[in-house]
Amino acid sequence: MKKDILTVGNEHVGAVQSINKDLVTKALNMRCSSYLAHIKSKLLTETIFEIDNSKKDLCKINEKITNQRDTIAKQKLELEKAHKQLHKEIAERRKLETQLLHSQKMESLGTLAGGIAHEFNNILTFTQGYTELLMNKHIEGSDEWKLLKQIYAGGERAVNLVGQILMFSSFDPTQLKPVDLNTEVNEGLIMVKAGLPENVEIQSALLEGCAYIMADTSLIHQMILNLCINAYQAMKGNTGILKVNLDRLEKCPQDLCMENKSCFKLTVEDNGCGIPEEDQRRIFDPFFTTKGVGKGIGLGLAVVHGIVEKHQGKIIVESKINVGTTVTVFLPILATDGDQKPEELV
Numbered sequence: 001m002k003k004d005i006l007t008v009g010n011e012h013v014g015a016v017q018s019i020n021k022d023l024v025t026k027a028l029n030m031r032c033s034s035y036l037a038h039i040k041s042k043l044l045t046e047t048i049f050e051i052d053n054s055k056k057d058l059c060k061i062n063e064k065i066t067n068q069r070d071t072i073a074k075q076k077l078e079l080e081k082a083h084k085q086l087h088k089e090i091a092e093r094r095k096l097e098t099q100l101l102h103s104q105k106m107e108s109l110g111t112l113a114g115g116i117a118h119e120f121n122n123i124l125t126f127t128q129g130y131t132e133l134l135m136n137k138h139i140e141g142s143d144e145w146k147l148l149k150q151i152y153a154g155g156e157r158a159v160n161l162v163g164q165i166l167m168f169s170s171f172d173p174t175q176l177k178p179v180d181l182n183t184e185v186n187e188g189l190i191m192v193k194a195g196l197p198e199n200v201e202i203q204s205a206l207l208e209g210c211a212y213i214m215a216d217t218s219l220i221h222q223m224i225l226n227l228c229i230n231a232y233q234a235m236k237g238n239t240g241i242l243k244v245n246l247d248r249l250e251k252c253p254q255d256l257c258m259e260n261k262s263c264f265k266l267t268v269e270d271n272g273c274g275i276p277e278e279d280q281r282r283i284f285d286p287f288f289t290t291k292g293v294g295k296g297i298g299l300g301l302a303v304v305h306g307i308v309e310k311h312q313g314k315i316i317v318e319s320k321i322n323v324g325t326t327v328t329v330f331l332p333i334l335a336t337d338g339d340q341k342p343e344e345l346v
C-alpha cells in the first residue's frame with residue numbers, strides 16, 4: 001500500500017496511507033488550531049492575571065510611598081517643632097544666665113556698697129556733728145554761718161544717699177508684711193505730687209478694692225518715687241504726662257518665670273525723651289547715669305531692681321526715643337480669702 005509523508009505546518013508528522021492523508025491532515029489541523037486557541041486563551045488569561053497582580057503590587061507600592069511621604073512630612077514637622085523649641089530654650093537659657101550674672105554682680109556690689117556706706121556713715125556723723133557745733137559758734141546769717149550751712153546741706157545729701165544704700169544692702173526679709181498695694185502706691189503718689197511742678201500731669205488708675213502683697217512699705221514708696229522722678233526728669237522740664245496704672249493679672253507673662261502665678265502689674269509711663277537702645281541693657285547697673293555730674297548718681301533703677309527682686313517680682317522697661325518710657329513691675333499677689341484684712345493674714 002502506498003504511503004505518503006504527512007506534514008502539519010513545518011513538521012513532519014509521519015507516514016500515512018495515501019488515501020487517508022487528507023483526512024488525517026484535516027483532523028490534525030483541527031486539533032492544532034483548537035490547541036492553539038486553547039494555548040492563546042490560557043496565555044491571555046495568565047497575562048491578564050499577571051498584569052492584575054502587577055497592578056495590585058503597583059497600588060501597594062504607591063500606598064507605601066504615600067504612607068512614607070506622610071511619615072516624612074510628620075517627622076519634618078516634628079523636627080521643625082523641636083528646632084524651634086531648642087532655639088527658644090537656648091534663648092531662655094541665655095536670658096537666665098544674663099539674669100544670674102546680673103544678680104551676682106548686684107549682690108557683690110550691694111555687699112561692697114553696703115560696707116563702704118557703713119564706714120562713710122560713721123565719718124559723716126562726725127563731720128555733720130562738728131559742722132553743727134561750728135554753726136552754733138557763729139551768728140545765724142553771718143558769712144561764716146552761711147558757708148557752714150552749705151557744708152551741712154552737702155553733708156545732708158550724702159547722709160541721704162548713704163541711707164539709701166544702707167537700706168538697700170541691709171534688707172531684712174522679715175520686714176515684709178501683708179500690705180495693700182493700692183494704698184501704698186497712692187501714698188507714694190502723694191509724695192511724688194508734692195515734689196513735681198504743675199506742668200507735669202499725673203494720671204493714675206489703681207484697682208478697686210484691696211490688692212494685697214507681701215511688702216516693705218517704705219521700699220514700695222521708694223520704688224514709686226524713683227520711677228516717677230526718672231519719668232519727670234525724662235520730660236526735661238517740658239509739659240508731660242505721667243501715667244501710673246495698677247492691674248491684676250490672673251497669670252504672669254510666661255517668659256518672666258514667675259511660675260505663672262497671679263500677680264499685680266504696676267506701670268509707670270512717661271512721654272519723655274526715651275532711652276537709647278544701647279543704654280537699655282545698662283540702666284539697672286549701679287552708677288550708670290546719663291544725667292551728668294551732680295545731677296544723677298545712677299542708683300535709682302539699681303535700687304528699684306533690688307526692691308522688686310526682694311519682693312519676688314520682675315521688672316521690664318520698654319522705651320522709644322522721643323516717644324517715652326514704660327516701666328512695668330510685676331509683683332506676686334498674696335492669696336486672700338474673700339474680704340480678709342491684710343493684718344488677718346500675718
Ligand SMILES: Nc1ncnc2c1ncn2[C@@H]1O[C@H](COP(=O)(O)OP(=O)(O)OP(=O)(O)O)[C@@H](O)[C@H]1O
Nearest residue numbers: 230231234274283289290296297298299300301325
Ligand atoms: N523714664 C526714663 N526715661 C528716660 N531715661 C531713663 C528713664 N529712667 C531711667 N532712665 C535712664 O537710665 C539711667 C539710670 O537711671 P537711674 O534712676 O538708675 O539713675 P539716675 O536717674 O541717672 O540717677 P539717680 O536716680 O541715682 O539720681 C538714667 O540716667 C537715664 O539715662
Ligand SMILES: [Mg+2]
Nearest residue numbers: 226230300301
Ligand atoms: Mg533716677
